[in-house]
Amino acid sequence: MGLQEVWFWQNQQFSLYGLMDADEGYVSLETSQLLPQLDMVLLAR
Structure with missing residues (x-):
């Protein structure tokens, strides 16, 4: 597990x-499977 x-x-x-x-x-992964609409680039700012 x-x-x-x-x-x-x-x-x-x-x-x-x-x-x-x-x-x-x-x-x-390029995007989260759990939060697919989350913009990782924006989050990193």
């Missing part, structure tokens, strides 16, 4: 990762 999504804040920007399945693990 893992977190569905994790966010990292580094160098003034967000990096998002989503858990696809137990075999594949986490993959990089």
Whole structure:
């Protein structure tokens, strides 16, 4: 059991990762799967 999504804040920007399945693990995301309408660029300002 893992977190569905994790966010990292580094160098003034967000990096998002989503858990696809137990075999594949986490993959990089462009937008949040949990909050798809959230503008990550705007949030980082």
